[in-house]
Amino acid sequence: MNIAPLLEIEQLHAGVAGKEILRGLDLQIYPGEIHALMGPNGSGKSTLSNVLMGHPAYEVTHGTIRFLGRNLLELPPEERARAGLFLAFQYPVAIPGVTVARFMKAAVEAVRGREQVRAAALLHEMRETARWLEMEESFLNRAINEGFSGGEKKRMEIFQMLLLRPRLIVLDETDSGLDVDALKIVARGVHRALGPDTGVLLITHYERILNHIPPHKVHILLEGRIVKSGGPELVAEIERRGYDWLRESAAATS
Amino acid sequence: MADLPLDNKLLQEYAHGFVTPVEEELVPPGLNEDIVRTISRKKGEPDWLLEFRLKALRAWQRKTEPHWAAVDYPPIDYQSIRYYAAPRRLSAGEGMDPEILRTFERLGIPLHEQQRLQGVAIDAVFDSVSVATTHQKILEEHGIIFCSFSEAVRRVPELVRQYLGSVVPPGDNFFAALNSAVFSDGSFCYVPPGVRCPLELSTYFRINAAGIGQFERTLVIADRDSYVSYLEGCTAPIRDENQLHAAVVELVALEGATIKYSTVQNWYPGDEQGRGGIYNFVTKRGECRGARSRISWTQVEVGSAITWKYPSCVLRGDDSVGEFYSVAFTNKRMQADTGTKMIHIGRRTRSTIVSKGISAGESRNTYRSLVKFLPGADYARNHSQCDSLLVGNRCTANTFPVIESENPTAILEHEATTSRISEEQLFYLQSRGLDPEAARSLIVNGFCREVFQQLPMEFAVEAVKLLEIKMEGSIG
Ligand SMILES: Nc1ncnc2c1ncn2[C@@H]1O[C@H](COP(=O)(O)OP(=O)(O)OP(=O)(O)O)[C@@H](O)[C@H]1O
Ligand SMILES: [Mg+2]
Numbered sequence: 001m002n003i004a005p006l007l008e009i010e011q012l013h014a015g016v017a018g019k020e021i022l023r024g025l026d027l028q029i030y031p032g033e034i035h036a037l038m039g040p041n042g043s044g045k046s047t048l049s050n051v052l053m054g055h056p057a058y059e060v061t062h063g064t065i066r067f068l069g070r071n072l073l074e075l076p077p078e079e080r081a082r083a084g085l086f087l088a089f090q091y092p093v094a095i096p097g098v099t100v101a102r103f104m105k106a107a108v109e110a111v112r113g114r115e116q117v118r119a120a121a122l123l124h125e126m127r128e129t130a131r132w133l134e135m136e137e138s139f140l141n142r143a144i145n146e147g148f149s150g151g152e153k154k155r156m157e158i159f160q161m162l163l164l165r166p167r168l169i170v171l172d173e174t175d176s177g178l179d180v181d182a183l184k185i186v187a188r189g190v191h192r193a194l195g196p197d198t199g200v201l202l203i204t205h206y207e208r209i210l211n212h213i214p215p216h217k218v219h220i221l222l223e224g225r226i227v228k229s230g231g232p233e234l235v236a237e238i239e240r241r242g243y244d245w246l247r248e249s250a251a252a253t254s
Numbered sequence: 255m256a257d258l259p260l261d262n263k264l265l266q267e268y269a270h271g272f273v274t275p276v277e278e279e280l281v282p283p284g285l286n287e288d289i290v291r292t293i294s295r296k297k298g299e300p301d302w303l304l305e306f307r308l309k310a311l312r313a314w315q316r317k318t319e320p321h322w323a324a325v326d327y328p329p330i331d332y333q334s335i336r337y338y339a340a341p342r343r344l345s346a347g348e349g350m351d352p353e354i355l356r357t358f359e360r361l362g363i364p365l366h367e368q369q370r371l372q373g374v375a376i377d378a379v380f381d382s383v384s385v386a387t388t389h390q391k392i393l394e395e396h397g398i399i400f401c402s403f404s405e406a407v408r409r410v411p412e413l414v415r416q417y418l419g420s421v422v423p424p425g426d427n428f429f430a431a432l433n434s435a436v437f438s439d440g441s442f443c444y445v446p447p448g449v450r451c452p453l454e455l456s457t458y459f460r461i462n463a464a465g466i467g468q469f470e471r472t473l474v475i476a477d478r479d480s481y482v483s484y485l486e487g488c489t490a491p492i493r494d495e496n497q498l499h500a501a502v503v504e505l506v507a508l509e510g511a512t513i514k515y516s517t518v519q520n521w522y523p524g525d526e527q528g529r530g531g532i533y534n535f536v537t538k539r540g541e542c543r544g545a546r547s548r549i550s551w552t553q554v555e556v557g558s559a560i561t562w563k564y565p566s567c568v569l570r571g572d573d574s575v576g577e578f579y580s581v582a583f584t585n586k587r588m589q590a591d592t593g594t595k596m597i598h599i600g601r602r603t604r605s606t607i608v609s610k611g612i613s614a615g616e617s618r619n620t621y622r623s624l625v626k627f628l629p630g631a632d633y634a635r636n637h638s639q640c641d642s643l644l645v646g647n648r649c650t651a652n653t654f655p656v657i658e659s660e661n662p663t664a665i666l667e668h669e670a671t672t673s674r675i676s677e678e679q680l681f682y683l684q685s686r687g688l689d690p691e692a693a694r695s696l697i698v699n700g701f702c703r704e705v706f707q708q709l710p711m712e713f714a715v716e717a718v719k720l721l722e723i724k725m726e727g728s729i730g
Binding site: 053054055056057076077078080081082087089092093095096097098102103106107110111143160164 | 676677678679681682683684685686687688689690692696697699700701702703704
């Protein structure tokens with residue numbers, strides 16, 4: 001039993017615009033594990049995903065993050081992506097005039113290495129992946145996220161994830177705003193990306209995605225700290241009781 | 255397609271900055287009646303053409319250099335410029351200098367008939383003269399005349415005489431008058447009625463000699479119901495001095511004819527300090543003379559120290575259409591003042607303007623347009639869209655759209671935006687593995703997409719690559 005963790009976060013303090021949001025967060029994810037992260041609005045879930053990916057506006061004031069044994073905080077975002085980290089954004093941005101096909105060619109070349117990519121094979125892979133996610137092939141020729149519906153944007157994130165073949169997948173509320181069928185497709189996509197070496201950090205407010213993607217562990221983030229970790233039974237408890245009962249215990253420990 | 259004009263995968267910095275060691279025949283510097291007569295005599299021109307030049311010279315002498323454009327440069331000494339330079343062997347009738355062939359090959363433009371480009375006929379202009387025109391046979395089979403301007407004067411003098419100066423009169427403006435007095439060569443094209451030109455026609459301009467100006471003249475005539483697509487490319491050596499390029503392009507579209515004219519301008523832009531570079535003062539105008547005719551200008555301007563250029567359409571024929579698609583990229587100390595004029599004369603004439611300005615470094619990028627509806631232009635319409643993208647904080651972008659309507663039925667829509675590359679967009683692309691430079695370049699190319707789509711396919715690919723190269727190192 002000597003497997004190294006994929007991701008190792010210790011005593012992370014981070015903030016944005018001079019405001020501290022994460023206040024001593026610890027988390028370890030091992031290969032093959034699915035972790036769910038829940039917490040009320042504004043508790044710092046997206047802050048954590050932005051810090052993991054290296055958003056320049058977010059400042060880490062204390063603590064360490066190791067990814068596959070490397071000091072993640074030393075790497076610019078593009079090298080984190082190349083090392084195998086993928087973030088499905090809560091609010092993906094549009095890039096006018098840049099088609100999905102063009103963008104993904106550049107991204108796949110950057111992540112897999114230019115020598116590894118043959119244009120024709122990649123185009124075939126893109127078409128196949130789009131079909132598999134029940135997206136119209138015409139999406140490949142549309143500008144990335146421009147005029148996409150909320151659900152289409154989420155599906156586009158999953159499309160990118162499948163093409164980039166990451167080791168650690170962070171899904172920031174990818175399930176929010178999806179209809180029942182789209183939710184199933186997204187879950188199917190995540191299963192396809194999973195392997196014995198892959199880890200998932202699934203940020204969500206809802207139980208329903210967790211029925212499709214059962215987590216090994218569930219964590220509750222409150223005021224910048226993980227105040228409780230447990231198994232899937234924790235989710236049902238949150239659905240029933242909300243977060244307030246945890247607030248009191250959080251206050252007691254700080 | 256591997257060998258394309260404007261192929262530019264060579265270097266990050268200006269890759270076309272070499273000088274060709276070729277013996278050139280030069281006229282002494284300065285501009286006066288003697289020089290004009292000398293040029294005309296060297297070219298063995300008929301009297302009417304000499305008259306045209308002298309009239310233009312007199313108009314030029316009466317005019318003063320225009321200074322309304324938002325560009326700054328030290329005064330130009332017109333008497334220190336040489337107005338004619340030609341490779342000696344060519345003017346001595348000894349055929350083309352092998353050095354010149356090699357020059358064009360290095361630029362990606364083979365002139366040998368064996369290795370010429372598929373689907374593109376090229377007229378290559380080296381300093382003041384046209385040195386070669388390819389694909390003559392196919393063109394002749396269709397009755398298309400495509401040759402150097404000088405040759406056209408000999409071959410079809412009546413056509414040249416009928417149309418020369420009919421769109422841009424010799425005294426039109428200071429730079430057009432200068433060109434009309436001293437123009438040395440350029441390209442001529444005539445497409446007969448009903449003919450769809452089977453090849454892309456292309457002129458490639460190369461300035462080589464030091465201390466000379468280039469003043470070429472292009473005249474394209476599309477007769478009734480014909481179609482032609484024309485592409486122009488330009489480069490010059492790196493030199494510390496500024497060189498003047500004052501071209502005139504005239505297009506005439508008769509009833510039902512279509513002319514697509516695309517330019518990829520990559521003249522040497524000068525260095526970081528603003529030393530050297532081409533002054534590009536160009537007059538381009540097309541006239542939709544017949545009903546249902548169409549003229550479409552597409553320009554990708556990525557070079558020159560100063561660009562002063564407003565490709566325009568005079569929409570005389572009823573139901574005629576004018577289009578202007580432009581990408582103007584400025585970097586370092588470059589200054590561009592560019593845009594278009596759409597003059598609506600005929601009924602139901604339509605025009606479209608799509609302008610994309612990108613400024614980086616300490617450059618200055620100005621868009622300027624005039625959309626005019628004359629009293630007879632019933633139900634004419636214009637749609638203008640003009641977007642600026644700023645890269646960095648030390649550059650400036652301005653837009654000056656002017657509208658003059660003398661017809662209440664005319665309809666005009668105008669949209670304008672100014673934006674910066676957002677941190678969120680950059681981060682999104684970086685999170686997918688792109689480094690910041692590649693990310694910016696992708697965003698800029700996306701910004702220009704609508705314009706690039708107008709270019710013939712192969713040239714669009716080249717334009718994308720060219721812009722990528724230009725974007726490198728543009729963030730200081
Ligand atoms: N760029 C920013 N500037 C200022 N404040 C910010 C910024 N980003 C996040 N915050 C603040 O940090 C806190 C945590 O936000 P975060 O987006 O991480 O919450 P979240 O847990 O993802 O919430 P939700 O469930 O609503 O998505 C909030 O109070 C938010 O307003
Ligand atoms: Mg969030």
